[in-house]
Amino acid sequence: MRAPNWLNWRLTLLFAVLGPFVGAMPLLISVAVSGEASANLDLVPLFLAWAYFFGTAPAVLTGLLLPAVVGLLPKPHRDKIWLQLLVASATGFVISWLLFAALTPFSAGKLAMLGALSALVCMLSGLLLRVGPNNSFKPKPLRGSA
Numbered sequence: 001m002r003a004p005n006w007l008n009w010r011l012t013l014l015f016a017v018l019g020p021f022v023g024a025m026p027l028l029i030s031v032a033v034s035g036e037a038s039a040n041l042d043l044v045p046l047f048l049a050w051a052y053f054f055g056t057a058p059a060v061l062t063g064l065l066l067p068a069v070v071g072l073l074p075k076p077h078r079d080k081i082w083l084q085l086l087v088a089s090a091t092g093f094v095i096s097w098l099l100f101a102a103l104t105p106f107s108a109g110k111l112a113m114l115g116a117l118s119a120l121v122c123m124l125s126g127l128l129l130r131v132g133p134n135n136s137f138k139p140k141p142l143r144g145s146a
């Protein structure tokens with residue numbers, strides 16, 4: 001039994017684990033560079049906790065929807081890596097913008113740009129790690145049937 005092309009749990013798990021961390025990195029770097037470094041570094045665990053709290057939902061939704069969106073591309077263009085990365089960035093931007101515009105009073109555009117960056121890095125790492133659906137299920141034949 002083959003897994004459907006639009007469902008990839010490994011990619012979704014990769015997006016859920018790596019996505020909020022990548023989205024928080026530019027903000028963490030800007031906090032670490034500005035002001036007194038020792039006082040700002042004490043806030044890193046709290047900042048990462050908030051990044052995972054707010055960033056897991058858009059990351060998981062992007063990881064779930066991305067194989068379906070890539071499946072909508074014309075067949076000759078599905079295997080082009082640059083096009084898959086572009087689609088991943090656009091999907092991450094749109095999902096992050098929709099969620100953050102509806103749920104937070106902060107600037108949704110800036111947070112959506114972080115979602116696009118996060119989706120780009122997660123998709124690139126997924127392509128490099130060759131994360132794909134597991135289609136290795138081979139049912140055993142019934143005894144005495146052949």
